[in-house]
Structures are given as structure tokens and as C-alpha cells.
Amino acid sequence: MVVANTPAKPTTSLDHLVIKTPCTMDWGLMDGDNRKRFCSRCEKHVYDVSQMTRDEALELFAGDGTICAKIYRRPDGTIVTSECPPQEKKLAKRRLQFSIGALIALLTASAGVFATSPWIVRTVQPIVGKWFPSKNPKPTVTMGSMCVMGDVICVEPTEDTP
Structure with a gap:
């Protein structure tokens, strides 16, 4: 909290305020709202510029007197x-974006x-099969059946073929 002596003419920029005397009074102990509070020690209103446009x-600050x-x-x-815009929000947003990207x-x-990984097929495929059963179920294999894989050709039966 600071006391700023303002000139009688309007200030064109807040960034050129001259801070004459710092105040040691605790903002939390003053009566009022977030924008303006009353200091019982110096008997003045204290304004929070961060809550104003x-x-x-x-x-x-354009008025006469000490603010x-x-x-x-x-x-x-x-x-x-x-x-x-608060700098903390910008930093928090950047951290969140970086975390999501990572x-x-x-x-x-x-x-x-x-x-x-080969084990993923053996581990996950049965679980997926339970959740999403196939529309075309595989034929059941009976005992004694044999599975053969390879190129298939069609052979015309001959008289010798049973």
C-alpha cells in the first residue's frame, strides 16, 4: 500500500505515478470492500487500483489532493x-497446455x-472379444479336426478320387 501525491492536472498514464511515502498499515485490518477501505490510522480512504479499470x-488520480x-x-x-489479465492465469494456462501435451x-x-508387443494380443484380445463379440463367429472345432493353411486350388475329381 502506498500514498501517491498526485498533481492537480490529470495524469495521462498510471505508469508515471510518483510514489512518495509507503504505508505500513495492513490492508486486511481496514474496514471496507475489495475496492476501497478506510484507514483508521491516517483517517483516509485507501483505493485498490487493481480492482478498478x-x-x-x-x-x-486526476482530482486535487493526496490519494x-x-x-x-x-x-x-x-x-x-x-x-x-493476471500473469498467474497466463502461467497456469501455459502449464496446463504443456501438461496436456506431455x-x-x-x-x-x-x-x-x-x-x-506380442503379449498384448494374448492378454487383451480375449477381453475385447467378451466386450465386443464378433458378428461372424468362428466355426467350432471338434476333437480330431485338423487345420491346414496354404494356397487353395480347385482340382477336378478324377475316377481315381474317392
């Missing part, structure tokens, strides 16, 4: 107002590894 803050205000100044010198990459790589 830029135009509202400029209008506040007591709570401000947040970014490293680049700009003063935070309610119109400014998760997708991990899942894609894992799916590739599992799809090429």
Missing part, C-alpha cells in the same frame, strides 16, 4: 488494473509400444 483509476492507494507494479513498470505424447508412445 484504467479510466476509473485515472479519474481518481492513498494500493497498487501492484509489474517488473516492466506498468500498474495492474482490473482490465489487465500426457498426449506419453499416451501415444505407450500405445505404440503396447501395440507392437
